[in-house]
Amino acid sequence: xxxxxxxxxxxxxxxxxxxxxxxxxxxxxxxxxxxxxxxxxxxxxxxxxxxxxxxxxxxxxxxxxxxxxxxxxxxxxxxxxxxxxxxxxxxxxxxxxxxxxxxxxxxxxxxxxxxxxxxxxxxxxxxxxxxxxxxxxxxxxxxxxxxxxxxx
Numbered sequence: 001x002x003x004x005x006x007x008x009x010x011x012x013x014x015x016x017x018x019x020x021x022x023x024x025x026x027x028x029x030x031x032x033x034x035x036x037x038x039x040x041x042x043x044x045x046x047x048x049x050x051x052x053x054x055x056x057x058x059x060x061x062x063x064x065x066x067x068x069x070x071x072x073x074x075x076x077x078x079x080x081x082x083x084x085x086x087x088x089x090x091x092x093x094x095x096x097x098x099x100x101x102x103x104x105x106x107x108x109x110x111x112x113x114x115x116x117x118x119x120x121x122x123x124x125x126x127x128x129x130x131x132x133x134x135x136x137x138x139x140x141x142x143x144x145x146x147x148x149x150x151x152x
Contacts, residue, residue, distance in 0.1 A: 037104040039064045040093050040134075041074030044114045048078035056110050063139050069106055072096070082117040090125065097132035105134040112138055 041060040043053060057074045064071040073096075075089040097105045107129050109115060116122040129136050 036068055036070040037106050038100055039069035039071045039106045039108055040096055041071060042076075042090060042093055042107060042109045042114060043074060044077045044080050044082070044087070044090075046079070046081045053078075059110060059139070060108055063108060069108075082113060083121060085121065085124075087125075090128075094128055094132055097129070097134040100133075105132065106137055107134045108137045108139060110139055112140075 039060075041057065041064075043056050043060075045053060053076055060074055061071050063069075075093040075096075077087050077089040080087055093107065097107060112122060115125045126136055
């Protein structure tokens with residue numbers, strides 16, 4: 001058996017100790033906490049139902065928690081039909097996402113219908129979200145249990 005000349009420790013034992021030290025030493029990734037993406041929820045209701053809005057807020061919060069996102073707020077347009085372009089809350093969301101100063105941002109909606117049932121209008125609204133640099137996620141589920149799909 002070969003011995004390490006400085007310590008009189010078998011070379012095999014020295015190699016094992018070095019490997020053990022490397023496994024127990026935290027890496028840079030482990031010592032630096034991961035930054036959570038900022039999440040903004042969006043809900044649109046043609047006929048506002050505060051109970052439903054509260055439920056949707058909770059569902060979006062559960063989804064964000066499971067995915068590791070930090071839910072900042074949920075923007076809600078009340079009394080807005082699916083075909084209306086004027087969306088004060090969505091405009092506020094776009095402003096907030098634009099002002100994120102380099103933070104990763106996700107915009108989460110429960111279903112496509114919260115943006116619009118009209119394909120062209122929905123595409124236009126998705127484009128305005130995408131121009132902020134945010135990622136749009138549609139959960140398409142109930143109670144925050146959906147996996148979510150990235151739209152843009």
